[in-house]
Amino acid sequence: MSGPDKPQSTNRLQSRAAQSEPAQGRNDRAAWFQGSSAECSDALRPSGLPWRLVLLGAPGVGKGTQAYLLNQRLRACHLSTGDLFRAASKLGECDRSPAMQAAMDYMRRGELVPDTTVWEMVRERSACIRCAGGFVLDGFPRTLGQAELLKQLMESEKIPLSAVVNYELPLAEIVDRLSGRRTCEKCKAVYHITGQPSKVEGMCDHCGGRLFQREDDLPESIKVRMEAYERSTAPLIEFYQSQRALLTIAATGTPDEICARTISALVARAGTVAIA
Numbered sequence: 113m114s115g116p117d118k119p120q121s122t123n124r125l126q127s128r129a130a131q132s133e134p135a136q137g138r139n140d141r142a143a144w145f146q147g148s149s150a151e152c153s154d155a156l157r158p159s160g161l162p163w164r165l166v167l168l169g170a171p172g173v174g175k176g177t178q179a180y181l182l183n184q185r186l187r188a189c190h191l192s193t194g195d196l197f198r199a200a201s202k203l204g205e206c207d208r209s210p211a212m213q214a215a216m217d218y219m220r221r222g223e224l225v226p227d228t229t230v231w232e233m234v235r236e237r238s239a240c241i242r243c244a245g246g247f248v249l250d251g252f253p254r255t256l257g258q259a260e261l262l263k264q265l266m267e268s269e270k271i272p273l274s275a276v277v278n279y280e281l282p283l284a285e286i287v288d289r290l291s292g293r294r295t296c297e298k299c300k301a302v303y304h305i306t307g308q309p310s311k312v313e314g315m316c317d318h319c320g321g322r323l324f325q326r327e328d329d330l331p332e333s334i335k336v337r338m339e340a341y342e343r344s345t346a347p348l349i350e351f352y353q354s355q356r357a358l359l360t361i362a363a364t365g366t367p368d369e370i371c372a373r374t375i376s377a378l379v380a381r382a383g384t385v386a387i388a
């Protein structure tokens with residue numbers, strides 16, 4: 113791609129990602145952050161067939177948390193396009209291509225990054241889609257165009273999609289989750305100001321890092337993100353329903369409860385499931 117994923121900038125993107133990513137097992141997801149030529153260290157490997165999942169749901173529904181838990185339980189790698197853009201946003205301006213610079217502006221406003229930019233990033237990381245360990249895609253695809261491109265890629269590589277998990281939550285709860293979310297700037301642990309507060313206000317329990325509110329969790333951006341979801345991403349529900357791939361899961365309760373519900377639904381659909 114033309115951007116931070118060119119060789120020189122790619123290395124910077126990876127080292128930034130390594131500094132700022134939360135511990136996820138010990139897998140550094142190098143191939144996702146650096147591009148297909150990198151090798152992941154200590155990736156979890158499934159004991160049975162790999163799971164290849166797409167997570168759908170409005171912003172704030174908890175897809176990132178579920179992707180993390182599903183990675184731990186099903187051992188499929190957590191692939192988040194939002195994480196990629198956030199890692200790129202930490203690069204200096206001169207390390208970003210014009211397309212990536214523009215992508216940062218879209219992200220800051222809560223708008224979707226254009227499909228061409230997103231697809232360039234994902235296509236460059238197609239080894240992650242082919243990976244024998246499987247994947248949990250979080251935040252991609254987000255438009256019908258992206259879903260079609262992913263379908264074509266998977267069909268051409270003869271890779272089956274296991275399921276698309278669609279998380280549902282009432283709008284008022286989504287807005288509360290997003291506006292109260294705080295993230296540690298060092299280890300990326302996530303808190304909620306009322307639901308899951310840190311012991312000391314503004315300070316991470318794990319590493320003492322400063323807690324911050326994501327720019328796109330500010331009220332104006334939340335509104336824009338919800339509108340973008342309704343307009344561009346909600347149609348994917350029908351798209352995947354027509355392919356008989358959709359599983360709808362209530363995103364209420366604790367993260368562990370939601371994960372257990374998800375795995376039960378996957379078991380019911382697939383018959384068996386290898387769980388770590």
Ligand code: AMP
Pocket residue numbers: 171193194195197218219220222223224225226230250251252253254255258328337
């Ligand atoms: P997320 O962490 O998934 O909520 O993504 C954060 C932001 O990154 C989104 O609000 C978009 O601006 C951008 N983004 C991430 N993934 C995509 C995608 N698949 N298509 C378009 N924009 C994306």
